[in-house]
Amino acid sequence: MRSGTLLAVTGIGLVAASLAGIAVASRGGNRPARAARYAAWGSALLAGSVLADSAMEHYRGNFRRKEMFAAPVVAAGTLATALATAVTSRATSYKAALFGGTIATGLFGLGFHLRNILSRPGGLSWNNLFYRAPFGAPGALALAGLAGVGAVAADRADRRERLGQKGHGRRAGYGLGLFTAAGLFGLTAEVGLLHFRGAFHDKLMYAPILALPFTGAAIMAATADPQPRRRSLARKSLEATAGLGLVGTGLHAYGVSRNMGGFANWTQNLFQGPPIAAPPSLAGLALMGFAALDLLDRHGKDPSHGPR
Known part of the structure; x- marks a missing residue:
């Protein structure tokens, strides 16, 4: 498969996944709570980033193992599910199960990548960390699944609290906040290594x-x-992080254009990097954080409402 064909297939995958999500959502259902929409859009951004990036990187690895097809396929399914979650509250159990499968796939991918690094001559060395399977890349897929689970939990919590069952939103916000922080710390290590x-x-x-x-x-x-x-400081920080994701996408595109031939030689230069699909994951994590803050805002006025 030529690189141009691969990129066309990746683009078709993104469009097909988006259309599938919209098709599911068009069947009706209540509109999800705002926090659920934030988390779902974050999941969609993370999944789209993984779909584009893993399709290219695994192609560069010649898909020499059949497991390498799992990441782009699961990412496409996650993207579709996340888009559906953002616009309808229907089939929450089905969506939660799909997002759970995404988390499991991402964790297995972390194991595969770590084994790939450790099995090379030199083991855990700088050379292998730089040029072998990126150790943190599958984590973005797991985070997409976690954001999706958080979206489902936020929507369920909103419905339960409307029925008078208090505390569900606080717990959902607490979980989303911790997962967002963990994702940001993990992404720092991955970005730091590559930069x-x-x-x-x-x-x-x-x-x-x-x-x-x-x-x-x-x-x-x-x-x-x-x-x-x-909460105000966290919100401003998340806004800056989301902006950094957008600016980073433009800077990576500029970096690709500086390679010999620029975008006229895109079939090679997109593979040489820097990866254009990577920075949007920062905006995805920021949306996940906004979902957490939206839930915590309801319980932050009284210190007694803090997580226990």
Whole structure:
């Protein structure tokens, strides 16, 4: 399969998954709560990023193992499910099961990538971390599944609280906040490693290394004790992280254009990087954090409502 064909297939996969999600959603159902929509859109962004990136990277690895088809296929299904979750409350149990499968696939992928690194000559060395299967990449797929599960939990919590069952939103917000912080810390390690491989040749490459752990700490603090000031700081940090994801996408595209031949030679230069599909995952995590804050906002006015 030529690279151009692969990219066409990836694009078709993105469109097909999106249409599938819209088709499911068009059958009706109540509109999900705002927090659920935030988390679902975050899941969709993460899944779309994984679909595009894994299709290209696994193609570069010649799909030499059949398991390498799992990531793009599961990511496409997750993208469709997340889009459906963002616009309808129907079939929540079915969606939760699909997102659970996404989490399991991402965790298995982490194991496969780690084994790939450790099985090479030199084992856990800088060379293998730089140029073998990226150790943290499958984590984005697991995070897409977690964001999806969080979206389902947020929607269920909203419905239960409307029936007078208090506390469900706080617990859902607590879980989403912790998973968002963990994802931001993990992404810091992955981005730091790859930007270090690039020798930080552009000072802007330090931006995510500084911003992501700060945002992770801010959302963790707001989750542990949702005081107004902490929630405000976390929200501003998440806004900056989302903006950084958008700016990073443009900067990566500019980096590709600087390779010999630029986009006129896109069938090669897109594979040489930097990966255009990677930065949107920052915006996906930010949306996941916004969902957590939306749930915590309802319980942050009184300190007694903090997570226990």
